Amino acid sequence: MTTALLGSRRGVIVAVLLAAAGVLLPWIVYPVLAIDIVAFALFAVAFDLLLGFTGLLSFGHAMFWGGAGYVSTILLAKAHAPFPVAVLAALVYATLLALIVGAIAIRRQGIYFAMITLALAQLQYFFAYQLEQFTGGENGVQVSSRGNLFGIGLDNDKGFYYAVLIVTALGVWLVVRVVRSPFGAVLNAMRENEQRAIALGFRVDRYKLIAFVISGTLAGLAGVLFAVGNRLSGLDGVDWHTSGTVVMMSILGGIGTVFGPIVGAAIFESLDHFLPTVHLSFFGLVIEVGDKTNIVMGAIFALCVLLFRRGIVGELLAARAKRAKP
Amino acid sequence: MALGLSVIFGMLRIVNFAHGAMFMLGAFVAYYGLALFHLPFFAALIVAPLVVGLFGALIEVLCLRRLYGLDPLYGLLFTFALVLIIEDAMRIAAGALGSPYSAPDILNGVTNLGFTVFPTYRLFVIGAAILVCIMVWFVLERTPIGARIRAATESPVLVRALGIDTQRLVSITFAVGVGLAALGGVLAAPNQNVEPTMGDKVIINTFAIVVIGGLGSIGGSIVTGFALGLLQTLGAVIFPAFNDTLIFLVMIVVLLVRPSGLFGTPVSAK
Numbered sequence: 001m002t003t004a005l006l007g008s009r010r011g012v013i014v015a016v017l018l019a020a021a022g023v024l025l026p027w028i029v030y031p032v033l034a035i036d037i038v039a040f041a042l043f044a045v046a047f048d049l050l051l052g053f054t055g056l057l058s059f060g061h062a063m064f065w066g067g068a069g070y071v072s073t074i075l076l077a078k079a080h081a082p083f084p085v086a087v088l089a090a091l092v093y094a095t096l097l098a099l100i101v102g103a104i105a106i107r108r109q110g111i112y113f114a115m116i117t118l119a120l121a122q123l124q125y126f127f128a129y130q131l132e133q134f135t136g137g138e139n140g141v142q143v144s145s146r147g148n149l150f151g152i153g154l155d156n157d158k159g160f161y162y163a164v165l166i167v168t169a170l171g172v173w174l175v176v177r178v179v180r181s182p183f184g185a186v187l188n189a190m191r192e193n194e195q196r197a198i199a200l201g202f203r204v205d206r207y208k209l210i211a212f213v214i215s216g217t218l219a220g221l222a223g224v225l226f227a228v229g230n231r232l233s234g235l236d237g238v239d240w241h242t243s244g245t246v247v248m249m250s251i252l253g254g255i256g257t258v259f260g261p262i263v264g265a266a267i268f269e270s271l272d273h274f275l276p277t278v279h280l281s282f283f284g285l286v287i288e289v290g291d292k293t294n295i296v297m298g299a300i301f302a303l304c305v306l307l308f309r310r311g312i313v314g315e316l317l318a319a320r321a322k323r324a325k326p
Numbered sequence: 327m328a329l330g331l332s333v334i335f336g337m338l339r340i341v342n343f344a345h346g347a348m349f350m351l352g353a354f355v356a357y358y359g360l361a362l363f364h365l366p367f368f369a370a371l372i373v374a375p376l377v378v379g380l381f382g383a384l385i386e387v388l389c390l391r392r393l394y395g396l397d398p399l400y401g402l403l404f405t406f407a408l409v410l411i412i413e414d415a416m417r418i419a420a421g422a423l424g425s426p427y428s429a430p431d432i433l434n435g436v437t438n439l440g441f442t443v444f445p446t447y448r449l450f451v452i453g454a455a456i457l458v459c460i461m462v463w464f465v466l467e468r469t470p471i472g473a474r475i476r477a478a479t480e481s482p483v484l485v486r487a488l489g490i491d492t493q494r495l496v497s498i499t500f501a502v503g504v505g506l507a508a509l510g511g512v513l514a515a516p517n518q519n520v521e522p523t524m525g526d527k528v529i530i531n532t533f534a535i536v537v538i539g540g541l542g543s544i545g546g547s548i549v550t551g552f553a554l555g556l557l558q559t560l561g562a563v564i565f566p567a568f569n570d571t572l573i574f575l576v577m578i579v580v581l582l583v584r585p586s587g588l589f590g591t592p593v594s595a596k
Contacts, residue, residue, distance in 0.1 A: 050489055057399045059402075094352050104581050107581050108537070108581070111399060111402060112406075114377060114399065114402060115536065116577070116581065118530060119533055119534045119577055120574065120578070121531050122574065123571050126571045126574075127571065240530065241410075241525070244406050244410075247403060248403075248406075248407075251403065293414075294411070294414035295410070295414045295415060297410060298408070298409075298410030298411035298414070299407070301403075301406075301407040301410070302389070302404055302407035302408065302411070305393070305400055305403050305404045305407065306392055306393070306404065310401065
């Protein structure tokens with residue numbers, strides 16, 4: 001399914017279309033929302049490296065996203081660190097965290113893996129909540145200036161968006177490379193049949209850990225882009241609902257398709273942003289979506305799990321495969 | 327407090343996110359029961375589990391049933407969606423701030439235990455938890471329907487071949503589990519605000535308990551639940567700021583020493 005899209009001529013076309021959409025995005029929606037969409041897209045792709053390609057459901061990925069976001073904004077706001085230093089430190093944090101969490105979590109499988117990652121993410125959440133002098137508690141950390149990179153100021157939202165877009169493109173490219181490498185083939189083999197992969201002599205724990213670290217680090221990178229883009233990191237970044245959000249994005253778009261999670265993230269973020277402003281009226285009956293956004297999203301996701309588990313891109317690919325082989 | 331809840335939840339075994347939401351719904355049924363119909367606390371202890379249990383059965387029959395036979399992860403994800411829907415529905419209906427719910431007067435105040443004084447309500451919760459545990463254990467281990475449930479979890483195909491409707495068994499078990507979660511909610515209501523997010527923390531703690539205790543024995547979950555409840559109570563005294571993190575630290579240590587959990591059978595099978 002994956003290889004059907006990646007590397008094919010259509011795959012290239014899709015990538016080009018996505019890139020074009022990415023370039024045009026800040027002219028369609030306001031730039032900070034565009035940053036959110038792209039950052040979440042990278043987050044979802046990173047997450048999908050685990051769920052779609054390795055078969056591990058992490059329900060604690062917000063810990064890398066929010067944790068790295070905290071590190072970068074705290075360094076920028078409180079230590080007045082230069083931008084590259086803040087980003088690097090945040091990435092180091094995400095990598096180390098992923099190493100530790102991964103080493104613990106891969107000891108169990110399936111639903112337990114999900115529970116352990118969730119529990120460990122909550123551990124970090126409580127620390128973030130308690131260490132108010134660093135994280136600002138409920139108020140979060142605000143950044144007045146993003147600083148500058150190579151002497152170029154980053155405070156222009158549109159300009160920063162394009163930096164985010166480039167970084168995200170590189171991140172997605174990295175995931176594609178990983179998935180298509182021999183290493184990715186081993187991950188796939190583990191997902192399909194772990195016992196057989198062990199029997200073939202692969203040290204599955206090591207492969208899982210490496211996949212987890214790559215995924216966690218990229219999620220951290222996405223979190224940095226999001227936090228610095230919004231000049232704010234708060235508790236909702238490390239909250240378990242955020243972990244759930246990235247799961248929903250990936251599944252809605254289609255796991256194991258690389259492009260699916262990007263589509264899922266775009267749809268999800270746009271819905272999240274525009275639904276609260278929607279007023280529907282049927283024959284004089286006015287329905288304000290307003291604060292019912294979560295209900296609508298939850299319902300969409302529930303239907304997605306019940307009816308089309310392959311996700312949007314997954315279903316499209318399946319439909320095409322059916323047509324090709326009648 | 328944690329004591330009673332952990333025990334009830336640890337026992338359910340079929341852990342999913344929805345149990346947190348059902349826990350919250352149970353508390354709300356008790357709250358609205360009191361506010362609208364003057365339903366007394368002791369009646370709420372019976373009514374809320376019934377109402378929520380029926381609701382749970384409905385969800386199981388309509389939705390969850392379609393997800394059996396797939397990766398259990400889809401069940402987990404579906405219940406997460408449910409949590410989003412239910413939590414927000416309750417937030418709109420009841421507001422985010424939460425409402426106080428007080429225990430009946432007989433249970434307020436403290437009881438002198440001889441060596442120490444203890445809030446009466448906590449004693450009541452602990453007593454109720456022990457009672458529920460014994461009841462569940464009795465039903466599962468000593469009655470025909472309990473034997474069928476145990477058989478159905480072990481080998482559904484064979485049980486079906488014997489002419490037993492496993493589908494219905496699963497529905498009943500789910501409804502009872504959800505009802506117990508609601509019971510936990512009612513028991514917890516007087517000690518904390520009744521609010522839409524009250525189930526979140528409980529459910530995550532429960533996940534940790536299940537991981538620590540390991541699947542396999544109900545006894546394991548009960549012992550783990552009690553031990554951790556005790557630990558948290560002590561932790562609240564010794565270093566309150568990080569009390570919430572204690573349970574996760576224990577989980578990490580257990581995973582490092584005994585990956586299959588304290589009472590789990592050390593097999594690599596799922």
